[in-house]
Amino acid sequence: MVRRSCIVGVGSYLPAQVLTNKDLEARVDTTDEWITQRTGIRERHIAAEGEHTSDLALAAARQALERAGMPAQALDLIVLATTTPDHTFPATATKVQAALGMTGGAAFDVQAVCSGFIYALAVADNFIRSGQAKNALVIGAETFSRLLDWNDRTTCVLFGDGAGAVVLQAVEGEGTNDDRGVLSTHLHSDGRHYDLLWVDGGIALGRSGFVKMNGQEVFRHAVGRLAEVMEETLAFNGMDASQVDWLVPHQANRRIIDGAARKLKLSADKVVITVDRHGNTSAASIPLALAAAVDDGRIKTGDVVLMEAMGGGFTWGAALVRM
Structure with a gap:
């Protein structure tokens, strides 16, 4: 077991x-x-x-x-x-x-x-x-x-x-993909891109600071890295995109979400979108979107849910869960 x-x-x-x-x-x-x-x-x-x-x-x-x-x-x-x-x-x-x-x-x-x-x-x-x-x-x-x-x-x-x-x-x-639970998680980071999305403050600088971002570079990296980690996650579990019931992505930008979904050839009607109502809530965005889709009945027990995110650092990752 x-x-x-x-x-x-x-x-x-x-x-x-x-x-x-x-x-x-x-x-x-x-x-x-x-x-x-x-x-x-x-x-x-x-x-x-x-x-x-x-x-x-x-x-x-x-x-x-x-x-x-x-x-x-x-x-x-x-x-x-x-x-x-x-x-x-x-x-x-x-x-x-x-x-x-x-x-x-x-x-x-x-x-x-x-x-x-x-x-x-x-x-x-x-x-x-x-x-x-x-x-x-x-x-x-x-x-x-x-x-x-x-x-x-x-x-x-x-x-x-x-x-x-x-x-x-x-x-x-039994340890199969048919069992409920977190099937796998996959984490990555690349600190070389630290200064593309950051806050210009902290203990070392003596001030709290504000968010600074190179939007074009963040967008370019995000679409590629998110598609890669989703493919990695599905391959690890011996699955393909057709077996995913729902994609619950980090809600940063609708164009990033759509671009990553297209790269994976995921249908738009399988993607949970809350960015229009919530904006980018950073670490809160995925569980907020997950809760919204559970609450309205879209995500049900037994559904396969793929979650992905990318953040400053850069950090990125994905998780595959059977609800």
Whole structure:
């Protein structure tokens, strides 16, 4: 028998404030038409003053646990992916742990920017596969709007805030692709491209800084790297694109999503899109999109779901899951 991680609950949270493209027209030199055509984004959610990443993460976590029918005390592990922690330390995951009333196990953050959820899922999955955990909570949560220069029209129109979470539970199976669970995860990075998408701040610089991006180069790398890692993931599992029920991509840019799907010859009706409503929520985007598709009934038990993301660093990765 083979031990795998099965997704038994999903949850999400979006701040109440919605910032539309029309709203941005009044703040920066841009237009609704330009933003929509270039990115596919129409609106995004912005955290309220005093609403922290841990608050968003906690709301998504509670919903995921409720849907899993699992008390927080049953968790062995929390892995929280975020680029925007509440504090430099301790880990935001420990704040969520305390708020949930989980007093055992371990809780920590991972930082891989927009690839963060895939990285966190891989970490938790490996804990479960190795027998070090039975029940794990994986969260992607961001207040990315606080890293934006609202005078920079090339970046401030792209990002939003939110959180998504999944509960993983250890299951025993035959180890075939027909078993439910995380079939495989695949992670990559290439630090040579560090300065194509980054924040010009940090401890070493003594300031928090703002997002800086070379959009054309990020786009070029993203389409190629994402297609490669999706092909790698399917080949590892002896599958092809026709066996994928749903692609849940990182919601960065509609043109990147469409380009990667075309390279894999995936039908557009198999791709979950939320970028129009959420913008780019970094590590939160995949679990937010997954939760949206589970909530509306598109993704069902037994479906094969391919998830992929690329983020600053560059980091990128993919996961194949049978729900």
